[in-house]
Amino acid sequence: MQESRRDFFKAATVGMVGATVFGFDLKPAYAQLKELKIARAAETRSTCPYCAVGCGVLIYTIGDRAKNVTPQVIHVEGDPDHPTNRGTLCPKGSSLEQDMLNPRRLTKPQVRRPGATEWQDISWDDALNEIARWTKKTRDETFVEKDANGHTVNRCEGISFIGGCTDTNEFNYLVVKAMRGLGLVYLENQARV
Amino acid sequence: MSQAATELIRISGHAGTVPGAGLNREFQVCKLVDTTTCIGCKACEVACLEWNGYTFSETTFNNSYQTMPETAWNYWNLIKFNEHEREDGTLMLLMRKDQCMHCEDPGCLAACPAEAAIVQYANGIVDFQEANCIGCGYCMTGCPFNIPKFSPKARKVFKCTLCNDRVSVGLEPACIKACPTGCLHFGTKKEMKELAETRAEQLREHSGYREAGVYDPPGVGGTHVIYVLHDAKNPELYGGLPKNPQVPLMVRLWKHPLKWIGNFGIIFGVVGVFIHYLRYGPKVVEGDEDKGHGAKP
Numbered sequence: 001m002q003e004s005r006r007d008f009f010k011a012a013t014v015g016m017v018g019a020t021v022f023g024f025d026l027k028p029a030y031a032q033l034k035e036l037k038i039a040r041a042a043e044t045r046s047t048c049p050y051c052a053v054g055c056g057v058l059i060y061t062i063g064d065r066a067k068n069v070t071p072q073v074i075h076v077e078g079d080p081d082h083p084t085n086r087g088t089l090c091p092k093g094s095s096l097e098q099d100m101l102n103p104r105r106l107t108k109p110q111v112r113r114p115g116a117t118e119w120q121d122i123s124w125d126d127a128l129n130e131i132a133r134w135t136k137k138t139r140d141e142t143f144v145e146k147d148a149n150g151h152t153v154n155r156c157e158g159i160s161f162i163g164g165c166t167d168t169n170e171f172n173y174l175v176v177k178a179m180r181g182l183g184l185v186y187l188e189n190q191a192r193v
Numbered sequence: 194m195s196q197a198a199t200e201l202i203r204i205s206g207h208a209g210t211v212p213g214a215g216l217n218r219e220f221q222v223c224k225l226v227d228t229t230t231c232i233g234c235k236a237c238e239v240a241c242l243e244w245n246g247y248t249f250s251e252t253t254f255n256n257s258y259q260t261m262p263e264t265a266w267n268y269w270n271l272i273k274f275n276e277h278e279r280e281d282g283t284l285m286l287l288m289r290k291d292q293c294m295h296c297e298d299p300g301c302l303a304a305c306p307a308e309a310a311i312v313q314y315a316n317g318i319v320d321f322q323e324a325n326c327i328g329c330g331y332c333m334t335g336c337p338f339n340i341p342k343f344s345p346k347a348r349k350v351f352k353c354t355l356c357n358d359r360v361s362v363g364l365e366p367a368c369i370k371a372c373p374t375g376c377l378h379f380g381t382k383k384e385m386k387e388l389a390e391t392r393a394e395q396l397r398e399h400s401g402y403r404e405a406g407v408y409d410p411p412g413v414g415g416t417h418v419i420y421v422l423h424d425a426k427n428p429e430l431y432g433g434l435p436k437n438p439q440v441p442l443m444v445r446l447w448k449h450p451l452k453w454i455g456n457f458g459i460i461f462g463v464v465g466v467f468i469h470y471l472r473y474g475p476k477v478v479e480g481d482e483d484k485g486h487g488a489k490p
Contacts, residue, residue: 034358094239
């Protein structure tokens with residue numbers, strides 16, 4: 001039988017309506033699990049730099065340490081084999097990835113002049129020179145050789161030093177040596193507050 | 194298509210068979226949140242954001258430690274704080290980790306009209322498949338815990354996945370791993386239920402919390418996130434945890450009886466029109482023909 005153009009349209013329309021009504025669909029209606037983003041990433045053991053507890057962390061970087069890969073941190077989580085934290089981390093430790101990735105982290109020294117509201121960039125050389133100059137000036141002005149009773153004290157009351165909780169033992173040792181050498185008595189650490 | 198297909202036990206908006214229904218012997222996973230040992234440190238919040246790769250949202254301050262008033266489409270895990278004054282005048286700072294409860298009988302899935310936009314795996318995880326989501330927001334109406342949240346940018350709805358990417362390879366969810374006080378536990382539903390009951394009994398007998406108990410609401414068939422509360426009689430104190438959560442009646446009616454009545458109505462309407470046509474033929478208005486002819490002389 002020769003099919004006319006009209007017959008063809010009729011059949012196509014009926015077929016389409018039928019398919020729609022009876023739910024004909026070639027696509028399988030199945031779920032797709034999200035893939036584990038650290039499945040084959042390189043795993044590196046490290047220690048959380050924040051407080052004195054010293055939790056163990058696992059740092060995951062892309063690639064399998066092959067020569068041609070530039071590693072990039074993709075995830076940080078607690079180290080379950082570490083005796084201190086056994087996999088757990090506090091909120092600061094949990095956000096460690098941001099230590100590497102946050103675009104707002106400072107990567108160069110900045111200075112805010114007296115009375116200024118804005119921070120300006122400064123080179124390392126200028127920064128160190130300026131710190132040295134101000135330290136010398138303040139120390140010369142506020143150095144106390146003898147107290148009211150005439151005892152020799154040799155201390156500098158005009159400067160204090162505050163360390164951070166991310167400082168290492170070695171850094172703290174050097175800081176204490178240097179600061180005591182200047183005669184400082186106010187040595188404090190932010191981790192104590 | 195992944196292996197996950199055979200692990201499905203419920204599929205939203207799906208007419209027909211479900212690949213994994215009744216086939217799978219996978220154990221049911223469960224999170225246990227012991228609110229009595231939570232210190233509100235929010236490590237779980239941060240770990241959740243970090244694992245799921247969401248940026249840190251703007252926080253709000255409302256005279257409490259709470260990060261924001263409720264969970265958001267890109268903030269799935271929120272500690273809810275409540276300063277509760279007891280009858281004797283003493284204060285209690287109640288903290289509860291709020292996230293998707295992964296109900297055994299999920300209201301979101303019941304309400305969802307899009308095929309396979311919400312699925313339930315054999316291990317109990319209720320998961321949104323954003324690729325299939327049409328952004329209608331019916332799941333938000335169906336959820337008794339106010340968990341699914343709409344993203345205006347993506348025009349889709351998001352919520353906690355119970356880290357199914359981690360759980361499917363045998364790891365624990367990110368929030369559970371981070372918790373430094375050990376108030377979060379993860380395991381099989383059976384084990385967690387036992388652990389929760391043991392802890393509640395301990396609280397009742399040794400810590401003076403006579404009303405301490407386990408929150409595993411039967412109204413939604415039990416959940417895959419259960420709580421140990423100091424006062425199980427008043428779960429509302431813990432940032433508005435509903436006492437007896439139910440899938441809304443309208444969702445139930447509309448997805449079951451009304452849907453079938455509507456379908457029958459449509460089919461019988463079409464059939465009826467056809468039979469009417471066969472029996473009585475096309476409608477003829479009396480006098481029409483006369484007028485028609487009358488116009489022509």
